[in-house]
Amino acid sequence: MKGLKIVTIGGGSSYTPEIVEGFIKRYDELPVRELWLVDIPEGKDKLDTVAGLARRMVREAGIPIGIHTTLDRREALPDADFVTTQLRVGLLDARIRDERIPLSHGYIGQETNGAGGFLKALRTIPVILDIDRDMAELCPQAWLINFTNPSGMVTEAVARYGKNKKVIGLCNVPIGMEMAIAKLLEIDQSRLRIDFAGLNHMVFGLHVYADGVDVTKKVIERIASGELGEVVKNIINIKWIPEFITGLDIIPCPYHRYYFKKDEMLATELEEFTKGETRAELVKQLENQLFELYKDPELKIKPPQLEKRGGAYYSDAACRLISSIYNDKHDIQPVDTVNRGAISGIASDSIVEVSSVITKSGPKPLTMGE
Numbered sequence: 003m004k005g006l007k008i009v010t011i012g013g014g015s016s017y018t019p020e021i022v023e024g025f026i027k028r029y030d031e032l033p034v035r036e037l038w039l040v041d042i043p044e045g046k047d048k049l050d051t052v053a054g055l056a057r058r059m060v061r062e063a064g065i066p067i068g069i070h071t072t073l074d075r076r077e078a079l080p081d082a083d084f085v086t087t088q089l090r091v092g093l094l095d096a097r098i099r100d101e102r103i104p105l106s107h108g109y110i111g112q113e114t115n116g117a118g119g120f121l122k123a124l125r126t127i128p129v130i131l132d133i134d135r136d137m138a139e140l141c142p143q144a145w146l147i148n149f150t151n152p153s154g155m156v157t158e159a160v161a162r163y164g165k166n167k168k169v170i171g172l173c174n175v176p177i178g179m180e181m182a183i184a185k186l187l188e189i190d191q192s193r194l195r196i197d198f199a200g201l202n203h204m205v206f207g208l209h210v211y212a213d214g215v216d217v218t219k220k221v222i223e224r225i226a227s228g229e230l231g232e233v234v235k236n237i238i239n240i241k242w243i244p245e246f247i248t249g250l251d252i253i254p255c256p257y258h259r260y261y262f263k264k265d266e267m268l269a270t271e272l273e274e275f276t277k278g279e280t281r282a283e284l285v286k287q288l289e290n291q292l293f294e295l296y297k298d299p300e301l302k303i304k305p306p307q308l309e310k311r312g313g314a315y316y317s318d319a320a321c322r323l324i325s326s327i328y329n330d331k332h333d334i335q336p337v338d339t340v341n342r343g344a345i346s347g348i349a350s351d352s353i354v355e356v357s358s359v360i361t362k363s364g365p366k367p368l369t370m371g372e
Contacts, residue, residue, distance in 0.1 A: 012089030103121070126152075153202045174316045334368070
């Protein structure tokens with residue numbers, strides 16, 4: 003085996019140790035030969051810091067993954083097998099504006115579901131389409147695994163208007179729901195399966211199976227009684243009304259609070275806004291703390307503080323997806339992919355977040371009905 007070449011665009015992100023850890027854990031089934039971390043000149047210092055930690059991590063693990071850095075993605079892309087995107091156009095200061103500008107007008111500023119998400123999409127989609135064009139020229143066989151928010155819109159832009167249709171969007175919310183529900187049932191996550199269907203950050207759990215047995219009703223009852231713990235770090239855990247959850251009869255994701263509990267979420271965000279404590283501003287503080295940790299030459303593992311970021315467990319989602327494509331596993335994972343009739347009532351060429359069979363030729367979405 004010649005090994006795999008993987009390119010991560012936005013490689014100077016604080017998330018990068020997550021994906022490095024994921025490749026280390028799966029090296030036996032996913033032989034990564036080269037990992038290229040790509041960023042822009044404004045991110046060079048962070049890129050160098052993250053690359054230093056990544057090299058220490060692979061050395062500590064005794065894994066022969068070559069870590070390369072560049073500020074020119076065209077240098078990195080030739081013959082890549084997979085390209086992952088985790089970028090933020092305008093850096094965190096742009097996210098702060100994305101959240102604060104809508105809130106200044108009395109609207110939810112959230113970076114994916116609110117007006118801020120649309121602002122981010124308008125900045126991001128042209129850049130993603132540029133990356134897609136470079137991939138079509140330099141690595142046409144590669145899969146684009148997009149983690150960049152708003153993932154549904156960004157993925158749909160490439161699927162509809164890009165040259166390379168080998169694109170899959172990814173989110174850590176479903177894997178967070180799996181982990182939280184497995185903990186609720188006191189079972190290992192490997193024994194659990196959830197049928198997911200919806201849109202990115204608006205996905206529902208339709209059915210839950212433990213060891214192949216349908217336990218949906220039991221899970222819904224326990225969620226209604228307030229037993230489900232924290233799913234993601236970046237959403238205020240406002241309790242659901244028990245009768246609402248039982249009446250809904252499916253499992254909402256944390257982001258559904260922006261829809262079903264809009265007034266409460268807006269009130270909370272406006273209070274944070276007046277204090278200068280929007281999520282974006284807190285994330286910027288956390289980023290600074292993380293990069294101070296990453297600079298420590300004695301640090302050789304992903305620090306646990308990274309799990310305070312909203313994208314915790316991204317590596318498990320991204321790396322298991324890449325491994326399933328590479329190994330043609332035909333397992334079932336929730337991904338953002340072209341609907342193709344999986345969810346009726348939504349256009350066939352729209353991107354939906356849905357449980358799919360993962361093959362070497364990409365995801366095959368499962369039929370979920372209305």
